[in-house]
Every structure is written in C-alpha cells, then in structure tokens.
Amino acid sequence: MKLNRILSTVLVIVLLLTGMIATFPMGAAAAEEAAEKPVVSVIEDTKTEEEKLAIITAYQKETLYTSAQEMLKADLDAGYLDSITYKDFAIYVNRYTGVSYYVNGKSGQVLTSNPIDSGIYKDVPKDVLSQITITYSSHAKPMINIEENSFRCIAQSSFITVTKGEGDTIVVKYLLGESEAVDRVPDAIFAADMEAEILAPMLEKYAALLESHLGAFPENTIKVTGYKNEDGTSYLRSYNPYLTDIDALKYSGGIHGDMIKKAVDAFVSYAKNELGSKSAAYKEISTFASNIKIIFTEYQLYNPSILPADTREQTLKLWYETVPNMEAAKDNVFILNNSDQEQLMVSYRLIGKALKANLDFKADRAVELNAKTGYSPLVEDFPHFECSLVYSLAEDGALIVDFPAASFKYQKDSFIVKSVACLPYFGSGDMYKDGYVFFPDGSGTVVEFDDFYSETAAQRIQITGELYGKDYCYATITDKHKEQITMPVYGIVSTVNKGDGSDELIQNGYFAILEDGAALTKLNVNSGGGLHKYAAAYSSFAPYNYDEYKLGDVISVGDNKSYLVVAETGYRGTYRTRYVMLTDPDLAAEKSIDSYYASSYVGMAACYRDYLADKGILEKIADVKDNLPLYIETLGAMNVTQRILTFPVSVSTALTTFEDVKTMYKQLSAKGVNNVNFRLTGYSNGGMYFTYPAKVRWERSLGGEKGFESLIAYAKSVNKSSDKNLGIYPDFDFQYINNTAMFDRVSNGKHGSKLVDNRYATKQVYNSVSGLYETLYSVLVSPDTLDGLYDRFIKDYSKYDTKNISVSTLGSDLNSNFDDKNTVSRDAARKHVVSLLNRMHNKNGYSIMTDIGNSYSYEFIDHILNATIDSSHFVNSSYAVPFLGMVLHSYINYAGTPLNYTGSVDYNILHSIENGASLYYILCMQNTNYLKDDETLSKYYGVDYKNWFDDIVESYNTLNTAIGDLQLYEIVDHTALIAERIPNSSEHASDLEDLLEEYVQQVDLALAKQVAAKLEAMRADANMIGKGLEVSIDKATLVADAIDRFSFGAESDENKLTEADLSEYGFFALLDEVITKYQLKYPAKVGAEVLVFDESDISYKSKFKYTSDSVANADDYVYSDYTSDNGSVIAVTYKDTDKSSATYGKTVLFLINYNNYDVNVRLDSSILTNRSETDPAVTYTVGRLGFVRVDI
C-alpha cells in the first residue's frame, strides 16, 4: 500500500513534468527526448466520493477558460490527469470528469473532448460535457426515445474508472444509466391505496412526531387562509392536527393536496415558533414535512370530478387509455409526472428517499400497485449501460479512440439502444468565431458556423447521413434526392486562442477518419440552436440494428400498428476513430514545422489522400493515355411486344448491338475521341431485365457470344496502338436478383436477404409522385453467398479474353441481411464485398468499373461512374467542395452523372473541371422509342446516340483540352474568389450616363464653390473692388479627365473611351450647359480677374462604386456595385506532385465562373504561385459559365 502511494506520487511528478514539456515545448530538445515507445501513466485514485463529486460539480459550473492550454494546465496542476505520451504527442484524460486532451507538443495545439468555456452557460446541456451519449427506448414504449449522457451519470455519482489497457492504451470505463441505488416507487397508484399505504401511515407518523415534540395539540388554533368556496367566496379553515379527515382527498382533487401541504407547513411554522428554528426537533419535523410535500409535488392527481365540462369526455378518454383500470375502479389516480425521463428519475429518487426514510415500503409493492392500475410505466426496468473508451496514440501521432462493442453491456431484453455517440463534442467549434464543419456529403460539403448558428432556433440544428448510402435491408427507407456519403471522414476547423497567453487567434482543427465499424455508423453535424454555441461533428451507431415494422404493410385488415424489431446479433468488433490534428499554416511557419496538414478542407483532403496512399489503397493510375477517358454506357436488349400477323409476340430487341459499339468507337475516334470506355448494360442473361449472373449467356439479338468475342478482339486490336484505348466493361449486378430464371440455381430462398420481420428484402426506389420509396421486386442477395455465386459466374466469364468487368452495385450498395438464421451485419457485408472485389482484382486480375465507389472499394477499382461530384445542398450547409476530387484525382478515374441527363451541359463541364472528373453518357444506337413504353426503362429518357454525337465530341474536346494533360496531377487547392461582374452594355451605358451626369454635377458644384470663394476673396481685397470676374474653363482637360476616370483602368488605348462615346452618353451637352452658365455670368472681359478652372480642381468620391482593384482573395476586399462574392467563382489548382515525373512541380490554375455573366478576377502572387510578391496583380476575364486555364 505504502509502496503504491510512493510510486503514484513519483508518477504524478513525472507526469506533471512531461505534461509541462509536452504542452509548452522548449524547442527541439523535447522532441528528441521523446520516447520510442508510448509511455502510459495511470495514477491510482485516492479521492473520496465527496471529493470526486466536488471536482465534477466544479467542472460543470466553473469551466471557463480562454484556451485549451489553460484548461489543460489547470487540470495538470490539480493532478487529475492520466496520460499517454509518444514522440511529440500526448493524450491526457481527466480521471474524474472523463475530459480528454489531445496535445501536439511541437505546435502547442490542444484539442479537447469537451468545450473549454461551457461555464458561461448557467444550464449547459449535459451532453456538451459528456464523452458518451446514448439514445434508447424501452421495449414497452419503443417510440419514446430517451437520451442519456455520461456527464449526468458521472455527476449522479456513478464515477468513471481509468485504467491502463493492453498495448499502451488508457481505458476509461463508464457506467451509464441509473445506479442500483434507485428504488422503485409506484408510477401510478389509486387514491385509496395512496391513502391507505402511504399517506395515512405517513401522516399518522407525522402526527405522532408532532405530538411527541409539541405535546397535546390545541384544537382549531392553526388557521390556513386562501381557500375558495365554489361560489368564489374565501373561507378560513382550521385543522385538526391529527388530520383524520383525509377521506376528502379522494374527492377534492388537487386542492386538498394543497391543503395538506399548507397544513403541514403550518405545523412546521408552529413548531418553529414553539421549538426554535435551531432545535433538532424542529429540524426533524420540517424534514418530515418536506417528505410529505414531495408526494404532492411529484405526483399528479387524475380526478375526473374537477374536469371542466367541455373537455371532460376527451380528457377522460385519454386518462382511461393511460390507466386502463381507472374506469372500473372508479377511483382517482396519482401518476408520476412522466413527460421527461430525466425528471422522472429525479422523482423516483426523491420519493424513494421519502418513503425509505419513513415507511417500510418495498419495491415489489410498487410494481404490484402499478399493475393494479394497469398503467405501464415509462421505464419498466432501470437501465444500466456499461461501456468504455480506449485511447491510444498511433505510430504517426494520431489519436485513436476505440469503442469496443463487446464491452458495451446493457439489459438487451428491456431496452433498445438506438444510437451511441462517442466524444460528440471532440474539437467542437465555437460558433461565435469563424470556422466550419466539413461533412462528406457527396463530393463534400462545408457548413460554415455563420450559416449554421441560429440563436433563435429552439431546436438543435442537425445534418445527418448514413455512411455508404442506404441499406435496403431496412423496410423503412427515408432519404431522397441525396448524394451518398462514400468516405468515412469528417472534420472541424475552428478559431481558438493561441494559448500562449497572448490574444492571438489561430485556426485549430481536426480531421477524423472512421477506421473500424464505419459501415454501421451515421455521421452527424450538430449545433445547439439556441441552447449553446458549439458546433459538433461525430459518428453514431446502433449496437443492434432495429427496424420499424408496420403491420399495415403485410396485412390488409386492421390498423397500421408499428413494432420495433431488433436484430438478435450485433457487431462485435470495435468502433475506431482516428483523429488527426490540423495546424494553422501561420503557426506551423512560426514553429518551423514543415510536415503538417493545414487547417482547412484542403488540408483534410491531403491528409486523407496520404492516409489512403500510405495504406497502399491508392496507387497512381498506371496506364495513362494522352487524352482523357470518355465513359459511355450502352444499353443492350429489351423485350418488346411486337405484332406478327396481328398476333402479339414478345421479341428481344436490340438497343445497341456489339457491332454498334464498334461503330460508335470508330465514329468517335475518327473525331479524335480515342480513349473510350464502354460499359455494356443489359447484354446478357435476358437483356435489360437480366437474371442473376450465375452464368453468362449473351443476348442473341445483340450478336451473341460471337458478337462479344469479336468486340473484345476488336478492342484488343485498337489497344495495340499506344495512344488509343477502347475499354469494354460488361456490367453484372451481383447484389440483386432482379429477375429469376429457371435452372440457374439462384433462388430467393437460398440467396435472398430478409428484413428483420422475415420478409424478403428488396431494392426500393423513390417515387417522386407518391413521395414514398417503392419496391422494385429486386431481392437483395445475402452478402455471404456472393462468393459462391461468383464461383459459378467466373467459370463462364473467365473463358473470354478480357480483363475488364463492370460491377455497378458492388461499389455503391451495401446491404445487411437480417435473416434470423443467417444474420450478416453491414460490417460483415462490407467484408464480403471487399473479399469479392479483392478476388476479382487481385486473383483474377480484372480491371473493375463500378458505380459511386464507397471508400472500401478504392483499393480494387479503376473506374467510378456516377461518382458523387456534387453535394446534396442542404439548406443548413453552406457550399459544396470537391473533396472527393482532391483525394482521388490521379489515383482512380471517375465520372459524375451522365451528361445527357443534366439540365445544363455547360455547368457540368465546369463542375467536371472543378472536380477533375471525366464525362459520362448513357446511349443507345437504335429502337430508343421502345424505352418509353416500359415503366422501369423509361428512366432512360434521352439516350439516342445519333442525336448526341456532335454534342459528345464538342463537350469532350472542351474538357479534354482543359484537363486532359493533367490526369496524373493532384488537385492541391480549391478556393472561392470574389469577382467583378462585367455589366452588360445597356447597364454599362446607363451607369456610365449616371456617372457622367454625376461628374458634371461635381464640376458644377466645384465651380460654384470656387467662384464663391473667389468672389469672397475679391470682396475682401480692396484692390479687387470693381473688377469683374472671368471664369475660364479648360474644357479639354475636363474631357480628358472624364475619359481617364471612366475608362476604368483600360490599359490599351483602343479600350479607352473616346470623345464620341462621351457625346453619345450626352456628356458634352451637359458639360456645355454648365460651362455656358458660368461663362454667361462671368464672361471674358478685359481686365477682369480670371479664374482658371481645370480637371485638377475636381476631386470627389463617386457615390457609384463602379470598380474595385482588390485582389480576388483579399481579406479586405473593397466592394464595387458589381462585385460578385456568392462563391460562384472558383479557383482550382492542379499540381504534379510526382517526384519522378518530368513535369514535377508544375501547377495549373483554373478560374471557373458559374455565373450567367462574365466576370473579371484579379489575382496576385498569393494565388499565382511561383511569382514574386512584387509582381503586379493580373486581371483575368472569365466568360459566363466558362473557365480560364492559367499554367503557372
């Protein structure tokens, strides 16, 4: 014991020292001294419960630091922290509050798990102070969600324990939910039982207590006022101290409760007078009194006799529903106020304490009494959640936080845990300052704090999304029109105090990557609305999948009651999040750190790209052609009802044959489009309504097996020439049984997935008319059977001489299987899909093309179609960023949605440049008019190849010229610019007219002023008396000045205004008018005093702000009337980062204008890199819906 004490004291000292060093590094020395292996230091806790509680309470009330460093120092000084240190990084965990710190010793940055200044709020929501939040419901009332958070529980004396875990980790164990100490009390109790079992005994005891201290009680001496008769008259009531008439309780409703309370109080004050407020007897009486009163404050009396007549029926009906036995018992009922779970628990505790102190009341009896009323309590059982967080430092210093699913224990039979969030406020941003949340919605979206913060919103504002898209194994699918989240990442950039004692602000931030269990999680961005100022981003998950099951979906009769069905087995792995610290470039420069990730979404993208490359998931595209790839999806065959001799016959009809594909390529390459990848959809096993590819049977109407073989032979011959590429990717859908065939040994029974309610799960599509998701009757293939089915497929497919395959849904869809007998979690499904992709790519050597491309497929795929290159544009988000492009460009080829489906082709080409994407079309060669008649295939509404041909060539050439040679460049920067709109000619003319008019007015004003001054001076000067004044106006200089002023910096003479222009705008007429006015009044006279007026006499600031010389990314941009700054002018930078490349370091900048008007953008050295700072800024004109390429 003693040894331990000494050891721990030594450790505290060591820790304090290392902590100080890590937090406030004294230069490079600290880094050198850092250990090779992480050092974990956990101190034995010696604090008593009271001390712990005091620390926790203080944390809630007094956390008001200006910087994280300050808060860390305070905790360090107090000796509350356990730690891991490794190289330049350290983790600290407060063993009482659970608050953790992630410290970068080199830059001095600190990220905290909870805000550092929550003390400014009187009632800060407790989840802000928590490291774990849980949303759950009881099985009895599955639709009522209850929120639980770790801080409430810690403060409720269920303390956390911090231990050293395996492999240099710190394990923080939490006990959430209700502690065992809570006693069950009746949730609902009949008034008679209340009287008999609780009130009467208590009041009797109270009376006895009074009697024992006060002796025999004088009758009718205590009066209570304030009661009203039914006619409204007041009356005094005197009390029998022994309170024998509590019968009235049953019938007089709440009033009598009040009476008892007041009477009890009256006795207390009587006792106070008699015994003195300091006496022990008085204290005993008053404590007892408060215990009685608690019953009346916590319980609500349901008394039908006091209901107002107009709503009586309705309320009664409601009451009888809540308390089923109430009507039969004909008695009033006391019910615990149950709207809020947390409040209910408080009530439990208070009443439990009151009953325990005074009565011999058993919890079992409470259950019996509940049962008697038939009332079902909100909480049948008190929940206990046991879970832990495991902190560790990765090799590169990243913070790793694990939530081991296996360590999460709770009463699964009683409760449904709907969502668990770990470290929900880690690195949360202060929305009073600048910053944003990066959310990987589609291509990526940025949620600016300014847009997200709303003091007036009563509710929290939330953006959420399921990772990897929809899981069709759920019956209820909700999201519509949304882009898929394909990358398990998020991050926050926020402004914080530097923490070195100065007032300096720096950008702080983190980037989180979900490593394990990502397929099961949901990403959330959360603001407190009016509750608090913190913006948080976190992932959440449900340990066991649950699904809503509507009876109405399967049964045609009866109501549509919903059940919540919970899966039997859940994920047993760990939910692992990797947090990477982002650094302000200025801070990095100051501390001379050269390897860091900038605190912006660009930095996050670089971080993710490096992370994937380091893991070997991303590899540069190997065989790059000179030209950009073009993607064409062709549709194969469909069955069409044709009349033969007036008899209807279903005939397989070709939409695009194998020969047609050859023709397309020949025609396209003749126009210079010679790098084309074709995806063949609907060419085998029945055409567009294909059966499962357990075998491969090419459609005869398209040319059959011979046709396919001849096509791939043709492709081979084309590819012999090094600059050409014809890729043929036949598409197979492995994830769904779209159509069943006889004798292919694929059946729903053997291979289909089931919903939790045991129906077959099918793919669902959104019907925009009904606004609902509707089934497609394509049954989901259970992921664990994929491998076996592929065995059969590959037997057929491997005999063809091709190494290309398209597996559209493998990269885009991820479905579980909730079949009782064969549950496959989404994470297990991911593993199955990954193993299949691995087999195709690495074992069979196929080049794979897929749709959308979830991040787990990156390692195996070469081409992504329908990649998410735009965001969902949520109302609460700010703008889309090309995060996906910044990560994937030059590693995987990708294209967005088909260009022939978009409203605006120009927009899409610009967007492709911004994201580095290729073009993609869906086309058919013939018989396109049949598609319209088919309900499902009518979605291919604009696919006629011949009509599109010219457009394809034109669009492709535009894009290829722009980014064709940049295929191996990375996208290294992206930013929005402020630009100047170039007004159209009529606007220009009218504005110029106004400006010239203003100019002449100013001339007039200046003249008047000068003349007045001159006259004044003349009057004052005796020599001048009698002399006339002659005003001589130098018109030519005025004209020159006007031309100079209103040519707006046009450098060449030909762009400058001419006198003819001026006269066109009526300048001379106006000017002459003024000149004449003065010259008439002050004409030329011999001997007159001459006032010479020229351009130098005019100086004024125009009220029209016609032009701005500011640089496009300036912090202090000077706005003109034409300034456009809504984020529609974008700069994207491509850079060759491959050291082995001949063009290493070459940078290309694109200026993209999404506006419907031309703009001028002014750039200086801060954007145009490789230029010296003294070079003048350059103005670029970017056309409407156009772009400019700047090679630097």
Next chain:
Amino acid sequence: MKSRITKVFILAIVALMLFGTVLTSAYESYDTYTYSIDGKPLLSPAAYTPDVSVYDSKYMGLVDESGQGGLGMASDIVTDKEGNFFIADSVGNRIVVLDKYTYRVKEDVNGNQMIIDHYYDEYNVRQTFNAPTGVYVTDPNKMIDKSENIFVCDTQNRKVVVFDKDFNYERTITVPDDPAEGETTTSLITKKDFAPTAIAVDIYGRIFVVSKDCFSGIVVMSGEGDFTGFIGAQKITADPLTLLWEKFQSVEDRESNFRELPDPYNNIAVDDLGFVYATISFSNVADKKNQLEAIKGKEAAYSPVKKLNSVGKEILKRNGFFDPGGEVDVLLPTEVSTITDIAIGNEGSWSILDKSRSRIFTYDSNGNLLFAFGDTGNQIGNGASYTAMTYQVLYDEKTGKDVYNLVLLDQTGGDFRLMVYHPTDYYELIMNALHNQNEHNYSATIQYWQDVLTRNNNFDLAYVGIGKALYNLGDYEGAMEMLKNAYETEVYSLAFAAMRKDILSRWLLPLIIVLIVALVFFFKFLGWAKKKNKAVALKVGKKTYLEELLYVFHLVFHPFDGFWDLKHEKRGSVKSATTILALTVVAFFYQSIGQGYIFNPRGDYSTVIMQMLGILVPVLLWVISNWCLTTLFDGEGSLKDIYIATCYSLAPLPLFITISTILTNVLTISEQGIINMIAAIGWVWVVILLFFGMVVTHDYSTGKNVITTLGTIVAMCVIMFIVILFSSLVVKMVTFVVSIITEISNKF
C-alpha cells in the same frame, strides 16, 4: 496566409451584396417528370434548377438589429415589367418591393427602402393597409392605355387601392356599403361580400377580383372600378342521398337545408388576350374526389383550374392525357393537389402551384403537361410551404431573349424565403418549339422538337408536335410514325385518310375488282349452301357435321322454320353448336388483337383465355338460367336444345365482328359510325335470333317468352351474386387466417 477560404466566405456572408445572383446550379433536389398515357410518371430532364442561395427576410434587408421586421405572412408576389418583385405582407400590413437582381429591398430615387405601409388618400388622410393579401402591377407595354399601376388588395379594409408606378395614390376601388338593418339594396355586391384577396387586370383595364367572402364567382369591375358582374360561379355540391331526400321535402324545408357553400377561388391570373385563369382548392372530401375524377376524366366542373372568357365561359383546352389540374397518380382521392397559385409564362404556357407537395406543374396553351417538378425536404430547391408564385422576366442581352425565372415564396420556420428557379437548356428548347409551333414555322418546330426528343424521348408532346408539323408539311407517313409514339389518333386519322386517298387513287380499279369477286363468291357460296340445306331437309337419318354447320345459313334467314327444324329434325348437334361458339370466341379474340391503330392506339389486347371467359360465361349462364326457369314454366326445350339454339343464334356475330375488325384497319375516326353500325347489326340479329329461338324451342307465346327472358336475366344476376358472395367469403377467410399467422409470427 491565414485560412483564406474561411475569411473569404465569412466576408461573402457579411458584406452587402449588390449584384450578381443569376446563378445556375445543376443539382436538383427533386425529380422532373411528365405523365404517360397510363397516368404513370415519366422522368424528364430538369426544366428548372434551383438557385443555390437562400434569400430570407434577413437577406432582403428587412430584419433590423433586434431581429424584428421580417415578413409576417407573404401572401402574394408579382413582378413589374422590369422584373422587380412586389410582395404583399398581410401580417406586416405592407407591400415590399425587391430588386430584380439582388433580391434585396429596393430603394427609391431618394434612397429610401420601398416598404409601403401607408399612403395619403385624395383627402390627404393617412391610410394604412389592413391585411393586404394580393397585389398586381400592370405592364405598360401590354396595356392598351400604356398605364402602369399598382393594385393592392386591402383585404380587411374591403377595398382595392390603386397607385401609380411610384406608389403615389390614385384611387380606391370599393363596393356599396352594406344596407342598414331593415333596408334593402339593389346592388348585387356589398361590403360584406367584398374581401379582395387576389386581383388581376387585363390589357383593357378591366379588373378581376377574387373575394374570399364571395361565393358567386369572380368579381368583375370596369377600369373605373364599377362593379359589372360575376363570372365563373362554382357548382354547389351535395351528395346524391341529400338530393334524393330533397325531392320529398317541401319548398320551405328545402330552403332551410344546410348547404355547404362552394369554396371561393384562391388565385387568379390574366393572360395577354384578357382571358382569366382562376384556381381553387377544395376543402371538403366530396369535392376532392370530384377533383380527382375531373382530372382523370378531363372535365371542367371540378377542375382546380379554370380559364374564363369575358362572359365567364370556361374555355380551358384540355388536350393532354389528363386535365391540367395537378397530380394524377395519387393514392387516395383526398391527396389531390392543393392548387393555390397560378402564373402565366411564355408561349402560352402557364404554371400552377401545388402547395401540399411543394410542386409546380407547367402546361402549354392546349393543356398538355410540359413538366412537373419540386418536392419537400431539407435541401435547397425543396419547399416547406409555398405561399405564392410568379414568373420573373429578365431580358438577356447576350441571347436577345427573355429569361423566365420562376420565383416562389416559401414559408419556413417562421420566416419567408425567396426560392428562385432558373430555366435550363431543356426548358428553352421546349419554349422554342412552342414558339415556332405558335408561329406556324413547321420546319423550325420539327427541329426544336427533335432537340427536345434528344434530351427526353419520353416527351409525348414532342412526338405530337413533330407529327402535326409533318402532317402540315404533307409528310403523312412520317407524321403517322411520330404520332404513333404518343398514342395520338386525331391527327393520325387525318394523315391516314390522306394517305389512304393516295393509295386508293392508285389502286381503285383492282380494289373494286377484288371486292366484286369477293361478293360474287360469297353469294355463290350462300346459294350453294341453300341448295345443300334443301337437300338435307329431305334426308332421313343422321346429318353429317358439315351439313349441321351449313344449316346455319338457313337458320339465320328463316328463324321460325329454322329453329323448329333444328330441334325437331335434329338439324344441328352439340358438336356443331360448340363449333359456332368457338368461332365466336375466335372472332372476338381477333377483334381484340386485330384492331387498327386508330381504334386501339395503345395496342391493348387480351388472351384467348380471357375471350373464352368473356363469351362462355354469359352464354352458359344464359343457358343454365333459361333452362332452370323454363322447366318451371312448361318450357319444352331440354338443356341440350337450349344450348344448341343459343349457339346457333350467335352465328351472325363471327362474320360481323370480323368484318368490323378488318374495317378498323382501313377506316378513320370520322368513319367510326360505319364500324359501329356493322357491329350493331350483328348484335341485333343475334338478339332477334335468340328470342325467336327460345320461342320456338320452348313452344312459348311471344308474351310468355318476354317474361321468361326477363326472368332468365334476373336468374343470371342471382347466380352471379351468389358466386361472387361465396368467392369473396372464401377470400376473406383466407386473408383472415393468413393475417393471424403473420401477426403471431411477428409478435413472438
């Protein structure tokens, strides 16, 4: 370089933005679609893309530092000729004017914000608005008198206030005061009826007012503001039971009956020709059901959109597959579109707003759906609760064309925002095609419709457009090909007739010869059959199958004699009768698959099995019921006799049905009468044969046979009723058991 991205964007939000929001976005948070002929949605390219920014009260510059001053209830939005917006704020009691480019409150010449909440009337008395819900600005380029006025519906003050374009007061339009108690008034409209909520002014200056308290239709006023009458009164609905009950009531009782008042119109627009478009959203369920039926049946009475001419006649063209009144494919009748606003676009197109779905439907001047789009949700481009809609017309110098932006007011979270949709290339193609169609430039029309089809080959209107243009250019074959794609029959029929004329003129002689030869053969055959039948009449013993069949040709011409011999001389048999029945089935099957395009544009057909059911069930029911009945009423025919007689009676049908079916392939719509007549002759003949067949078979008098025939029909009904009852009972039992099993298996 301190994170300039953030800096730039923070600035972007804070700084006053004066220009530059004509921005296109390609991300649509909704589907765009049209309807197929089956009422199923067909996806189409986006016609409009949403502006990526959110323009709320704060953005507009209405909200002051204390957070007050936002739009209270933006009830209406219109634009002036330049495209500036006028918003009626009925809670803020004001009219707000927004700039066309910036969507911020416009400033007048003196630099004051144009928020009009009061004015000085002709007596220089300061007046304020009370809940102004409607506003209208006339376009001087269109008005005959070139006037530019602003009309404000001052709803609770029960008047319309007219201003000039700079909001200088001009005059007040109102109606006579309510008569005092005991007095009467000659005016058809008084103050109590006049609560103007929407207003429109036609090019002649006539004023059309929708009053929420007036159930007599739209109030029409002269330019001077004199009441001239009502147009377009709504039908009063009552359920059939009430109507029936009223037949038995006295006049007094009937008058005291409570009648639900019709819903008043909710919005109004007037086009350049002075026609009035009015919208209505029904509040009661019966009307909603009627609305759905009206949409499917293309009836005007309960359509939520009406187009009225100056005398109030409904003249809306309904040439599309469905009535232009919103959603067609709704699950429940109560889910029909809630149409709350209408706006007139270019080239005769017009759009209506379905508030319940946040969806906009755009139609052409003929009532064809051009596209529908919009949805609810939390993405930009989705509406929470749209309150008003207008087109903003901006002149684009580069293209020299007007750009029709669609602008809506959306109520969300206690505030309003402007939702701006920009037209896409696809929209422009459609409008160009419509423009050329309206101008009768057929070749240009074809080109533009072709371009539309390139983008969207689901678009029926383009096929029709090309087809019509080709027809007008004389390319009948091409026209027919195109029209077929859209199931069009009217113009197709015309093209077909023209082509037929062409063919006929070339092949007339051979055709006549073929026809004569066919007729000659037919009569020869009849003659031969007659001879044969005569011979068989004398034959003793069993007749051959062929002879039995040939007897038909005697029977159909001589029913009395024929049926007598049929029964007594055994001239027919079950075998031959069944053959005739089978022939009938085959003929009907042929009719179902062999009809020409004009008469069966969608190529619907049914299977042989269905046809067999369709013929056999009634025939057998007839036979059985008749036998059941006649055995009770001394009928002499056995079941077999009845069967044979019935089948032989059907004999004319195969011939007539076949002929009429063949004719559908060569006749046009206008000649439909011929086909109907041929079929009718066949049926009448059958009925006559059947009747006399029964008379003869049962040896009944005509009178008795009439009674038994009627009785047979009743018996058929009874049998059917029992069968249906039984089968539905079985189905119910099965579903009950199944549901119990499902429920149990899911609960435990």
